[in-house]
Amino acid sequence: MSDIQFLTVERTEKSLVVALLQNVGCFSQDDFVHEWHAALQAAADPTVATVVLSLRRLPYFGSIVLEMALQLEQRLRARGARLVLCHVSPFGREILRIVHFDRLIPVFKTVEEALATSTPVTSTPVTSTPVTSTPVTRLRA
Amino acid sequence: MSTVLVVDDNPVDRMAVRGLLEKAGGLSVRLVESGAAALEALRQSVPDVVITDLVMPEMDGFTLVKSIVAAYPQVPIVLMTGFGSEEIAVNALHAGAASYVPKSHLANLLADTVFKLVEILRQQEQQQRLIGRLVRQDCEFELDSDPRLVPSIVHYMVRGLRGVGHSDESISIRVSVALEEALNNAIYHGNLELSSALRELDSAEYREIIRQRREQSPYRERKVYIRAEISRDEARFRIRDEGPGFDPRSLPDPTDPSNLDQPSGRGVMLMRTFMDEVTFEPRGNEVLLVKRFSP
Numbered sequence: 001m002s003d004i005q006f007l008t009v010e011r012t013e014k015s016l017v018v019a020l021l022q023n024v025g026c027f028s029q030d031d032f033v034h035e036w037h038a039a040l041q042a043a044a045d046p047t048v049a050t051v052v053l054s055l056r057r058l059p060y061f062g063s064i065v066l067e068m069a070l071q072l073e074q075r076l077r078a079r080g081a082r083l084v085l086c087h088v089s090p091f092g093r094e095i096l097r098i099v100h101f102d103r104l105i106p107v108f109k110t111v112e113e114a115l116a117t118s119t120p121v122t123s124t125p126v127t128s129t130p131v132t133s134t135p136v137t138r139l140r141a
Numbered sequence: 142m143s144t145v146l147v148v149d150d151n152p153v154d155r156m157a158v159r160g161l162l163e164k165a166g167g168l169s170v171r172l173v174e175s176g177a178a179a180l181e182a183l184r185q186s187v188p189d190v191v192i193t194d195l196v197m198p199e200m201d202g203f204t205l206v207k208s209i210v211a212a213y214p215q216v217p218i219v220l221m222t223g224f225g226s227e228e229i230a231v232n233a234l235h236a237g238a239a240s241y242v243p244k245s246h247l248a249n250l251l252a253d254t255v256f257k258l259v260e261i262l263r264q265q266e267q268q269q270r271l272i273g274r275l276v277r278q279d280c281e282f283e284l285d286s287d288p289r290l291v292p293s294i295v296h297y298m299v300r301g302l303r304g305v306g307h308s309d310e311s312i313s314i315r316v317s318v319a320l321e322e323a324l325n326n327a328i329y330h331g332n333l334e335l336s337s338a339l340r341e342l343d344s345a346e347y348r349e350i351i352r353q354r355r356e357q358s359p360y361r362e363r364k365v366y367i368r369a370e371i372s373r374d375e376a377r378f379r380i381r382d383e384g385p386g387f388d389p390r391s392l393p394d395p396t397d398p399s400n401l402d403q404p405s406g407r408g409v410m411l412m413r414t415f416m417d418e419v420t421f422e423p424r425g426n427e428v429l430l431v432k433r434f435s436p
Contacts, residue, residue, distance in 0.1 A: 060318055
């Protein structure tokens with residue numbers, strides 16, 4: 001294990017606040033996988049109704065962080081819980097808008113706002129369609 | 142002649158420091174008696190180096206260092222440390238002070254410390270002048286399929302952009318995102334032939350597959366080749382992997398509502414959004430990213 005910490009997980013009464021501390025350059029980094037796995041496990045607790053993913057420390061992010069968010073959102077949605085984002089940088093919001101994630105995951109200004117209100121800042125999320133698999137042998141990111 | 146601002150509430154120590162520095166020669170010395178007076182002096186004229194005592198009434202050395210670092214980050218600060226000021230000194234060094242000299246060794250070390258800092262400053266200025274005249278940088282990298290290198294390569298390329306004068310933060314971020322996507326693409330999907338759908342697996346399983354492939358033939362022999370041509374007019378990044386290639390037209394549109402949940406396609410989309418040109422070679426294992434800069 002290195003000294004690098006990728007995320008923190010904080011439990012409140014019915015919520016979990018996951019804060020990414022740095023951009024995840026790769027999905028295979030041991031420390032990151034360990035921490036992300038622990039966060040997913042904590043989020044699987046049936047008493048957790050909302051997971052707040054804080055991106056305060058990330059001036060930008062790419063498809064890896066988007067896929068992490070998607071993975072978490074899908075797991076939560078499957079059991080009737082929800083994922084929200086907060087502290088998204090202006091450039092991060094642009095990325096969310098480009099890939100239309102702002103339609104999928106509500107975005108709030110702060111953790112407090114995310115925990116206190118259910119009204120997203122950017123837009124109302126659409127009801128997502130069920131996941132279907134695409135038979136492509138090699139998919140690019 | 143290099144200029145030095147000395148901050149010390151003790152008039153005897155102030156004069157002693159002036160004597161040491163003037164005896165060394167080549168330094169113009171200005172004395173002030175407090176942190177507040179030092180900040181006022183800096184507002185009037187920014188010296189090359191600040192030397193400060195740590196234990197002073199009203200504003201101590203740590204507070205002064207924080208204020209100077211915030212407003213004049215280019216000015217190196219030397220701390221004069223004495224018995225009882227060790228904790229403040231450690232905090233001040235963490236806050237950005239450049240060096241320290243024990244008060245008991247001022248005669249031996251202070252002037253040399255100042256001259257070393259002045260020399261570093263002079264070299265930095267020359268370097269800045271030289272970099273300001275850089276018009277083009279070309280470089281090539283040959284990487285193993287090690288994703289941990291991606292942030293470093295991206296950082297290197299952004300430095301290259303800044304080197305030829307493109308220091309706009311939004312350009313840096315956009316190019317960073319596009320490069321990160323292209324490099325991860327080349328490593329994960331190109332050389333290691335990992336489909337995005339595999340990320341649906343448990344993260345530990347996914348990591349294990351990556352680990353295995355990095356040790357197996359033919360994956361382990363494959364390289365990622367990066368060629369960058371960065372000029373004031375444009376930046377061109379050519380990234381090639383040694384995987385079997387793919388057909389970019391096969392990617393689903395990730396913004397189609399029915400595809401929002403799909404794991405793939407977002408990386409290429411971000412590349413296309415943030416670069417002016419994204420061209421895949423017909424085989425699909427080489428991509429050219431171009432960012433153009435208006436004059």
